[in-house]
Amino acid sequence: MRSRQxxxxxRIAIVGAGAIGLYYGAKLAHFGRDVHFLxxxxxxxxCKRGLRILSKSENIHVAxxxxxxxxxxxxxxxxxxxxxxxxxxxxxxxxxxxLLGEKTIILTLQNGLGNEEFLAGHFSAERILGGLCFIxxxxxxxxxxxxxxxxxxxxxxxxxxxRPRLHDVAWEFKRCGVVCSVVADLAxxxxxxxxxxxxxxxxxxxxxxxxxxxxxxxxxLRQLALELMDETIAIANACxxxxxxxxxxxxxxxxxxxxxxxSSTLIDHLAGRRLEIEAIWGEPLRRAQAAGMxxxxxxxxxxxxxxxxxxQ
Amino acid sequence: MRSRQxxxxxRIAIVGAGAIGLYYGAKLAHFGRDVHFLxxxxxxxxCKRGLRILSKSENIHVAxxxxxxxxxxxxxxxxxxxxxxxxxxxxxxxxxxxLLGEKTIILTLQNGLGNEEFLAGHFSAERILGGLCFIxxxxxxxxxxxxxxxxxxxxxxxxxxxRPRLHDVAWEFKRCGVVCSVVADLAxxxxxxxxxxxxxxxxxxxxxxxxxxxxxxxxxLRQLALELMDETIAIANACxxxxxxxxxxxxxxxxxxxxxxxSSTLIDHLAGRRLEIEAIWGEPLRRAQAAGMxxxxxxxxxxxxxxxxxxQ
Numbered sequence: 001m002r003s004r005q006x007x008x009x010x011r012i013a014i015v016g017a018g019a020i021g022l023y024y025g026a027k028l029a030h031f032g033r034d035v036h037f038l039x040x041x042x043x044x045x046x047c048k049r050g051l052r053i054l055s056k057s058e059n060i061h062v063a064x065x066x067x068x069x070x071x072x073x074x075x076x077x078x079x080x081x082x083x084x085x086x087x088x089x090x091x092x093x094x095x096x097x098x099l100l101g102e103k104t105i106i107l108t109l110q111n112g113l114g115n116e117e118f119l120a121g122h123f124s125a126e127r128i129l130g131g132l133c134f135i136x137x138x139x140x141x142x143x144x145x146x147x148x149x150x151x152x153x154x155x156x157x158x159x160x161x162x163r164p165r166l167h168d169v170a171w172e173f174k175r176c177g178v179v180c181s182v183v184a185d186l187a188x189x190x191x192x193x194x195x196x197x198x199x200x201x202x203x204x205x206x207x208x209x210x211x212x213x214x215x216x217x218x219x220x221l222r223q224l225a226l227e228l229m230d231e232t233i234a235i236a237n238a239c240x241x242x243x244x245x246x247x248x249x250x251x252x253x254x255x256x257x258x259x260x261x262x263s264s265t266l267i268d269h270l271a272g273r274r275l276e277i278e279a280i281w282g283e284p285l286r287r288a289q290a291a292g293m294x295x296x297x298x299x300x301x302x303x304x305x306x307x308x309x310x311x312q
Numbered sequence: 313m314r315s316r317q318x319x320x321x322x323r324i325a326i327v328g329a330g331a332i333g334l335y336y337g338a339k340l341a342h343f344g345r346d347v348h349f350l351x352x353x354x355x356x357x358x359c360k361r362g363l364r365i366l367s368k369s370e371n372i373h374v375a376x377x378x379x380x381x382x383x384x385x386x387x388x389x390x391x392x393x394x395x396x397x398x399x400x401x402x403x404x405x406x407x408x409x410x411l412l413g414e415k416t417i418i419l420t421l422q423n424g425l426g427n428e429e430f431l432a433g434h435f436s437a438e439r440i441l442g443g444l445c446f447i448x449x450x451x452x453x454x455x456x457x458x459x460x461x462x463x464x465x466x467x468x469x470x471x472x473x474x475r476p477r478l479h480d481v482a483w484e485f486k487r488c489g490v491v492c493s494v495v496a497d498l499a500x501x502x503x504x505x506x507x508x509x510x511x512x513x514x515x516x517x518x519x520x521x522x523x524x525x526x527x528x529x530x531x532x533l534r535q536l537a538l539e540l541m542d543e544t545i546a547i548a549n550a551c552x553x554x555x556x557x558x559x560x561x562x563x564x565x566x567x568x569x570x571x572x573x574x575s576s577t578l579i580d581h582l583a584g585r586r587l588e589i590e591a592i593w594g595e596p597l598r599r600a601q602a603a604g605m606x607x608x609x610x611x612x613x614x615x616x617x618x619x620x621x622x623x624q
Contacts, residue, residue, distance in 0.1 A: 030489065031343075057369065057463030058489045151369030177342065177370045259571065
């Protein structure tokens with residue numbers, strides 16, 4: 001790490017300034033990196049009061065934020081971090097176009113499956129990196145994000161083996177203190193995370209607003225969570241990813257240790273916001289169907305979530 | 313916060329590079345502050361590999377550390393942060409003398425009671441600030457500190473009301489992301505922390521190596537913890553500090569929420585290191601006696617700890 005050079009004039013854009021975008025953007029900006037935020041509802045609050053990250057271990061205040069209302073004003077960047085909710089993906093292509101130079105890298109930190117493919121469909125697959133965020137955040141007011149737990153990032157290439165530019169991007173995070181690792185197989189890691197998100201984010205909402213501890217405490221829900229997990233692992237394998245079945249045991253054990261955790265989907269649901277149904281449940285279900293596999297529990301959960309989301 | 317100026321050439325010395333000194337020193341140095349570490353057993357490892365802080369949410373690597381074997385080489389500083397174990401207090405006066413200029417502030421982040429008084433006895437009481445660290449750390453190898461939880465600092469004046477220089481020191485921490493608050497009554501806060509440390513750090517060791525969850529799960533130990541807490545609160549009040557008795561309920565509730573926590577005293581004990589008996593149990597017991605108060609449970613616990621420590 002010590003011999004790695006600081007990249008000169010490495011311009012970073014944050015597109016999607018919800019909790020994830022504001023958090024990682026603030027971490028980079030606080031450490032003096034050249035970060036530019038596309039903001040909408042938070043624009044005025046951030047211009048006035050800056051950006052704040054609050055947690056038990058760390059409070060960050062970025063007083064002067066490079067805030068913009070359009071990506072045209074930001075202009076070309078070296079790295080575009082995409083963190084909009086997947087329900088807004090259709091708005092992304094014209095926004096991102098203004099930020100791209102010949103070598104611009106696009107890193108999506110969005111949830112679920114299909115986001116790298118979506119971006120690759122509009123831009124070049126060559127440019128795309130994906131990242132998984134292991135973090136519990138809540139944007140409590142404009143420009144203010146609370147971090148409750150964790151903070152780790154895992155990033156990988158959308159296509160092919162890790163290249164030097166992937167390590168450069170990891171280093172941008174690491175030098176700012178973010179726990180960031182490079183993964184060799186991004187798709188496999190997305191499925192590993194889905195094996196947790198599909199049961200625990202879904203049941204949290206369909207069972208009536210439960211945290212992880214409450215799901216585990218109910219025998220029926222606990223069993224259902226395990227079945228959903230097994231089904232997800234089976235889909236991953238049907239799609240050609242080698243996700244060991246033992247992952248389920250490991251994930252259940254970790255869930256027991258994490259205490260009462262409220263998933264981002266539950267927080268969205270309680271706040272009356274749209275859920276990321278297609279990215280987390282819909283796309284994996286379609287992958288199962290494309291692989292000729294039945295996924296009855298996932299299908300049932302998906303339908304329940306669609307109904308709930310439409311009723312809101 | 314935004315209008316506060318960065319102090320030019322504000323030199324900081326860290327005396328006592330155990331977990332606490334390395335952690336807060338690394339946080340300041342990582343953010344580019346002018347920090348100078350007095351190191352002993354960690355000197356060579358830190359010169360070779362730098363300083364590392366590891367946690368779930370943040371990994372910090374300070375590659376180039378200002379490391380010294382003597383305080384004479386460090387020379388005058390604006391702020392001296394004292395973080396040696398209280399069992400080594402007698403070594404401090406000659407070490408600190410080399411660091412003092414006319415206006416140098418000394419901030420002790422040590423555990424328990426009597427440290428500010430000790431420093432004030434050797435230097436001027438005017439210079440002394442004290443801080444409480446709400447953090448769970450472990451120095452896992454030379455130059456490497458793991459943070460398990462928390463991170464908050466609370467700092468106050470040893471004598472008199474908060475002065476601008478106290479806020480300046482708090483700002484030094486805050487700008488580096490450390491959660492740091494200024495307390496109006498440092499002694500009261502020390503007693504509030506002791507009301508927790510006296511029972512939970514002590515029983516962890518005398519009951520045979522238990523974390524907080526194991527203490528709470530045992531009815532006898534739980535009751536004893538409450539009695540020790542009540543006794544500590546009574547001593548604080550006998551000494552003229554207004555510590556509400558309801559503090560006990562609040563602390564017990566928080567302990568239940570924190571899960572299985574291993575106190576620093578337990579970690580020291582398991583590692584075969586000397587325990588900070590006088591600072592955490594001896595001095596409060598002497599204060600009780602000076603105030604003409606009986607503290608039978610504290611006295612018993614103190615005697616048990618002294619015997620255990622001598623047997624190691």
